[in-house]
Amino acid sequence: MNAMSQQRQRGNQGEAQAREAQPLLRQRGREIQPFGTLVEYPLALSAKARAASVKVLNQILADTLVLRDLYKKHHWQVAGPTFHQLHLLFDRHFKEQAALIDTLGERIQTLGGIALAMAHDVAERTKIERPPRGREQVPVQLSRLLDAHEVILAEVRKAVKITTERGDEGTADLLMSDVLRTHEMQVWFLSEHLVDTPPVRAGERRGRARPRAGARGRAAARPRVSARSRAAR
Template sequence: MAKAETNSKTALIAELNGLLADHFALYTKTKNFHWHVKGPRFRDLHLLFDEHAVEIRDQIDVIGERVRKQGGETLTSIGFIAKHTKIKDQDSTTLSPDDMITELRDDNQKVVDRLKAMKDLAEQAGDNATDGLLDDWTDMAEERVWFLSSFLG
């Protein structure tokens, strides 16, 4: 393997692990909001947040397996997740529904941005499988952004 391809593969593995950390953190935040949302839109938001959490959760194993298939090691702890995620913790259980929606929309947009930036890395690493998955994951994250934005009017 050429040095440039090896460097690209190493960079891709690092970004996949960052994406994995983002998914764990976003899953946890989405479940937090699912459990703590209140108000007249409770049912709609409770169900939406749960649907999004399940979709995010279901991507976690696939992302981790892409890392392993590339010969890399995956994240190993909560500390790793905290160090590598772009998603900030939210410990409040009293946010307004609009604040929850806004925060999840913005966090999902961070995932979209990371995914789009990874396309070149996958191409440079010659990883067609990851390249294709990035398109699917981007579409899912963009849909979450769209749905959340729709609740804000």
């Protein structure tokens, strides 16, 4: 074998080895589990109970995905004197909702179901009102978030009852311990930002004038005495 043949052979071997490392791109195939179906796991829990849990969990998951994104929208778009504190608060709540999303999705998969994941599927399922694309005032942002929390809290309380009645204590405990309490805490933090209270000076009841402070205020508070009254004394 001459040198040229040896070089050609080494080149062919190199190309063959490179093909082994080439990723198999642009693959498509059939679904291995259609949405709405269950796979069987040895959970000692009936398929009927698991199906009921997956259904309510997917609704909560869809609305939680929307609430998470609503927090990020307001985190970016918040304005005004409370910008800094709300910017940070919205981001913290966003992260807490993101953690709940992972918990809910994994619970659905644990029960043998399929968790909703894509935006178009979530948009079809959510019960939360769609906000405008533009920027809104802070009280409106807070109100939207509170309304969304209330939607989810109502679903969670209903789901706890359903899962408990069907013997799925694991899902009921997750909803009570993680989801419900997280939402209730966030509702409290948001609601306190809508209390109309003075930020610095405590005022009296509305409609009543504040007392004037200092010597001038005390002088103004004394009744006026006329010259005739002073002479009579």
